[in-house]
Amino acid sequence: xxxxxxxxxxxxxxxxxxxxxxxxxxxxxxxxxxxxxxxxxxxxxxxxxxxxxxxxxxxxxxxxxxxxxxxxxxxxxxxxxxxxxxxxxxxxxxxxxxxxxxxxxxxxxxxxxxxxxxxxxxxxxxxxxxxxxxxxxxxxxxxxxxxxxxxxxxxxxxxxxxxxxxxxxxxxxxxxxxxxxxxxxxxxxxxxxxxxxxxxxxxxxxxxxxxxxxxxxxxxxxxxxxxxxxxxxxxxxxxxxxxxxxxxxxxxxxxxxxxxxxxxxxx
Amino acid sequence: xxxxxxxxxxxxxxxxxxxxxxxxxxxxxxxxxxxxxxxxxxxxxxxxxxxxxxxxxxxxxxxxxxxxxxxxxxxxxxxxxxxxxxxxxxxxxxxxxxxxxxxxxxxxxxxxxxxxxxxxxxxxxxxxxxxxxxxxxxxxxxxxxxxxxxxxxxxxxxxxxxxxxxxxxxxxxxxxxxxxxxxxxxxxxxxxxxxxxxxxxxxxxxxxxxxxxxxxxxxxxxxxxxxxxxxxxxxxxxxxxxxxxxxxxxxxxxxxxxxxxxxxxxxxxxxxxxxxxxxxxxxxxxxxxxxxx
Amino acid sequence: xxxxxxxxxxxxxxxxxxxxxxxxxxxxxxxxxxxxxxxxxxxxxxxxxxxxxxxxxxxxxxxxxxxxxxxxxxxxxxxxxxxxxxxxxxxxxxxxxxxxxxxxxxxxxxxxxxxxxxxxxxxxxxxxxxxxxxxxxxxxxxxxxxxxxxxxxxxxxxxxxxxxxxxxxxxxxxxxxxxxxxxxxxxxxxxxxxxxxxxxxxxxxxxxxxxxxxxxxxxxxxxxxxxxxxxxxxxxxxxxxxxxxxxxxxxxxxxxxxxxxxxxxxxxxxxxxxxxxxxxxxxxxxxxxxxxxxxxxxxxxxxxxxxxxxxxxxxxxxxxxxxxxxxxxxxxxxxx
Numbered sequence: 001x002x003x004x005x006x007x008x009x010x011x012x013x014x015x016x017x018x019x020x021x022x023x024x025x026x027x028x029x030x031x032x033x034x035x036x037x038x039x040x041x042x043x044x045x046x047x048x049x050x051x052x053x054x055x056x057x058x059x060x061x062x063x064x065x066x067x068x069x070x071x072x073x074x075x076x077x078x079x080x081x082x083x084x085x086x087x088x089x090x091x092x093x094x095x096x097x098x099x100x101x102x103x104x105x106x107x108x109x110x111x112x113x114x115x116x117x118x119x120x121x122x123x124x125x126x127x128x129x130x131x132x133x134x135x136x137x138x139x140x141x142x143x144x145x146x147x148x149x150x151x152x153x154x155x156x157x158x159x160x161x162x163x164x165x166x167x168x169x170x171x172x173x174x175x176x177x178x179x180x181x182x183x184x185x186x187x188x189x190x191x192x193x194x195x196x197x198x199x200x201x202x203x204x205x206x207x208x209x210x211x212x213x214x215x216x217x218x219x220x221x222x223x224x225x226x227x228x229x230x231x232x233x234x235x236x237x238x239x240x241x242x243x244x245x246x247x248x249x250x251x252x253x254x255x256x257x258x259x260x261x262x263x264x265x266x267x
Numbered sequence: 268x269x270x271x272x273x274x275x276x277x278x279x280x281x282x283x284x285x286x287x288x289x290x291x292x293x294x295x296x297x298x299x300x301x302x303x304x305x306x307x308x309x310x311x312x313x314x315x316x317x318x319x320x321x322x323x324x325x326x327x328x329x330x331x332x333x334x335x336x337x338x339x340x341x342x343x344x345x346x347x348x349x350x351x352x353x354x355x356x357x358x359x360x361x362x363x364x365x366x367x368x369x370x371x372x373x374x375x376x377x378x379x380x381x382x383x384x385x386x387x388x389x390x391x392x393x394x395x396x397x398x399x400x401x402x403x404x405x406x407x408x409x410x411x412x413x414x415x416x417x418x419x420x421x422x423x424x425x426x427x428x429x430x431x432x433x434x435x436x437x438x439x440x441x442x443x444x445x446x447x448x449x450x451x452x453x454x455x456x457x458x459x460x461x462x463x464x465x466x467x468x469x470x471x472x473x474x475x476x477x478x479x480x481x482x483x484x485x486x487x488x489x490x491x492x493x494x495x496x497x498x499x500x501x502x503x504x505x506x507x508x509x510x511x512x513x514x515x516x517x518x519x520x521x522x523x524x525x526x527x528x529x530x531x532x533x534x535x536x537x538x539x540x541x542x543x544x545x546x547x548x549x550x551x552x553x554x555x556x557x558x559x560x
Numbered sequence: 561x562x563x564x565x566x567x568x569x570x571x572x573x574x575x576x577x578x579x580x581x582x583x584x585x586x587x588x589x590x591x592x593x594x595x596x597x598x599x600x601x602x603x604x605x606x607x608x609x610x611x612x613x614x615x616x617x618x619x620x621x622x623x624x625x626x627x628x629x630x631x632x633x634x635x636x637x638x639x640x641x642x643x644x645x646x647x648x649x650x651x652x653x654x655x656x657x658x659x660x661x662x663x664x665x666x667x668x669x670x671x672x673x674x675x676x677x678x679x680x681x682x683x684x685x686x687x688x689x690x691x692x693x694x695x696x697x698x699x700x701x702x703x704x705x706x707x708x709x710x711x712x713x714x715x716x717x718x719x720x721x722x723x724x725x726x727x728x729x730x731x732x733x734x735x736x737x738x739x740x741x742x743x744x745x746x747x748x749x750x751x752x753x754x755x756x757x758x759x760x761x762x763x764x765x766x767x768x769x770x771x772x773x774x775x776x777x778x779x780x781x782x783x784x785x786x787x788x789x790x791x792x793x794x795x796x797x798x799x800x801x802x803x804x805x806x807x808x809x810x811x812x813x814x815x816x817x818x819x820x821x822x823x824x825x826x827x828x829x830x831x832x833x834x835x836x837x838x839x840x841x842x843x844x845x846x847x848x849x850x851x852x853x854x855x856x857x858x859x860x861x862x863x864x865x866x867x868x869x870x871x872x873x874x875x876x877x878x879x880x881x882x883x884x885x886x887x888x889x890x891x892x893x894x895x896x
Contacts, residue, residue, distance in 0.1 A: 079757055079759065085757075088754065092753060094754070095751075097750065104743065105743055105744075105747050106758055108755070108759050115736065115741040115772070118736060118739035118740060119732050119735045129739070132740075172758065302668045302671075357667075359611075359613050359667055360866055363810055363862065366862070367858070367862025367866070368859060370855045374852045374854075377852050378856070382852075488675065531683075534680040534683050537679055541672055541673055544661065545664055
């Protein structure tokens with residue numbers, strides 16, 4: 001791997017909750033333009049890692065380099081401006097708002113007008129609104145949500161809500177997109193669609209993707225690289241073919257026996 | 268110095284009353300996470316019912332039993348018809364529902380029993396007893412004793428009985444409690460019934476002190492700062508918080524009041540609670556971690 | 561189409577009603593309705609849209625009323641509407657102070673802050689006589705209501721003045737909630753963690769909601785005191801009034817600007833209706849009993865709405881209209 005193309009680089013990340021180790025000296029390098037999956041049994045620390053990258057957790061030790069800058073703790077309030085967007089494992093949509101407004105909210109950090117300009121409808125506010133509306137239409141076209149724009153997001157089926165959340169992340173045009181189990185709880189058909197959206201998003205918006213996923217078959221097809229966590233440590237990292245054959249990975253999964261599908265896929 | 272002790276003791280004793288009201292809150296909050304704004308209305312309802320029954324020449328014990336039965340029934344009705352349909356709603360929605368409930372109970376209590384002030388004599392003399400240099404009313408002492416007994420009884424209940432253990436299980440983890448087969452609605456109904464009993468005791472003591480009247484229901488508002496200090500889910504906290512608020516109010520009125528024209532009792536508790544919340548959101552004894560924004 | 565409907569409604573309210581209405585209609589119904597609607601709109605911005613509960617609306621109304629009175633009294637040649645605006649700004653400033661705890665407190669813990677506001681403000685206004693210009697009774701008469709040389713002191717005049725102020729501020733509120741500001745509020749309300757991650761300035765949004773909401777309540781307080789009660793006294797702004805404003809938005813519809821008007825209409829008309837019913841059906845004029853029945857009814861309705869129709873009267877109304885539209889199929893269906 002060529003280090004100069006690294007967009008995100010974690011070094012020696014340590015994290016614990018009330019004395020319980022969640023992550024132990026985790027290193028991770030994500031190359032620009034890759035889809036990099038993080039897999040591992042339940043409780044392996046996958047979501048914790050994503051929360052460290054997005055600044056929701058403050059690591060005990062270690063550094064996070066993003067786009068050439070070093071952080072010990074990524075500031076949440078600056079996340080959008082850094083070019084990092086994310087989705088959540090259990091949907092975190094704005095339930096009382098429409099699909100369109102949820103997606104528009106993804107650009108909240110880039111609104112330049114203040115409330116007085118908004119009330120008076122001054123040029124800056126109007127251009128903000130126009131720009132947001134235009135991009136929201138694009139995103140809704142892209143995700144096939146067009147007919148649903150005015151629906152209250154809470155009234156949509158689960159699979160579509162997951163898509164809206166992806167749209168809210170994409171509208172910011174992030175350099176790095178963090179997806180926490182984007183396909184959890186979906187039917188096989190919905191998963192396939194979501195995969196297509198992720199691949200197309202990468203191509204169309206030049207987004208680097210880090211994703212957590214349980215369905216190992218999906219991960220192997222979708223990802224450029226796969227990192228495997230077990231008990232808070234990274235035990236493997238590389239192209240899908242190598243991971244599939246990695247004895248440590250197979251042992252970890254068979255030993256823990258958490259994910260039957262992985263066992264089937266790996267054997 | 269002895270003047271200060273007098274003020275402090277006076278404050279602590281009125282704090283006992285606050286503790287009693289706060290106790291009812293804690294019972295509900297611990298089990299169902301609801302801030303029951305109607306607790307004050309229940310205090311009023313209990314006191315008004317009891318005093319009206321005695322005024323209709325019912326013997327003390329019979330009145331007490333009838334009121335007790337009514338309060339238990341009221342608690343059960345509330346759980347069944349207000350809280351159950353609102354299960355899984357946000358804490359703000361639940362609070363607003365109990366606010367509506369307080370209007371219903373206050374209105375009904377006065378519609379049933381009238382709006383005039385009733386005197387209530389529990390047969391406990393309100394004569395001062397001398398302890399060294401400090402004089403304490405016998406009534407206040409008995410009230411404190413009753414409060415202490417109730418806390419001890421509730422603590423025993425939580426520690427030893429099956430139902431009490433179920434309470435604690437539900438308070439710790441609702442999902443786990445359901446998983447092991449506890450019926451949440453039963454636990455909640457019992458909690459509400461118990462809160463009704465606590466309201467009766469508080470109503471009788473408060474009523475004997477201040478007269479049974481509408482303003483009784485406003486003691487609910489004093490319970491809020493008490494809970495903030497003590498922690499919304501701690502029985503011990505309700506007691507300590509109540510005593511603290513009582514003492515702070517009295518001392519503030521004596522030592523700060525003269526400089527600002529008096530009347531500090533109306534707000535000092537809230538301002539103290541507010542300051543406290545900003546420093547220690549979980550309260551002195553609270554367990555539940557407050558989520559930060 | 562919707563625009564023309566509202567415009568027509570406003571035109572009737574502004575041009576026709578003042579000519580045909582009587583004093584009772586203005587003084588007992590329309591003027592208090594308008595003042596309460598404005599307070600409801602203000603509280604709805606804070607509670608309905610931004611999700612921050614408050615039981616201190618009446619305190620901010622009191623601040624508005626006393627501020628307008630004092631600005632009028634102490635600043636010579638200050639135009640009336642300027643004193644209204646300054647009153648709103650004063651309330652907004654105090655609102656920010658009592659909103660500061662929202663940085664750390666959520667849900668009903670915020671009750672403590674707004675209750676502190678309610679009690680402290682009422683106490684301060686009563687206790688420090690300067691606010692009431694050292695009037696021994698503490699009850700002061702509202703000043704002459706004149707804008708640009710036109711006197712608005714008559715019943716109809718006070719109604720028209722209130723209507724103009726309320727209509728303007730309602731228009732502003734509608735713009736706000738449909739802008740990025742309003743969306744930020746709702747995002748904070750619905751999922752603050754997600755809002756933070758996408759870059760919504762959480763604390764600033766909350767404080768802005770407190771400030772703007774208090775501004776609205778402040779101006780509503782001026783109308784309540786100057787146009788409706790004609791007196792300024794701190795006893796008029798009790799916790800009970802704060803609760804009633806909360807009820808207005810629950811019954812009318814949370815997170816709906818229109819809802820505040822529905823709720824206010826209900827709260828104003830209900831007691832009048834009850835005393836009429838009491839008089840004609842039971843021959844009783846006991847206002848005490850009517851009041852108790854009103855309490856019970858309001859309480860029952862609050863619970864019923866929270867359980868069965870959390871979106872309030874406004875949602876019932878819209879559904880009714882849609883059903884009617886389907887029946888007649890030429891009335892346009894309302895947008896949400």
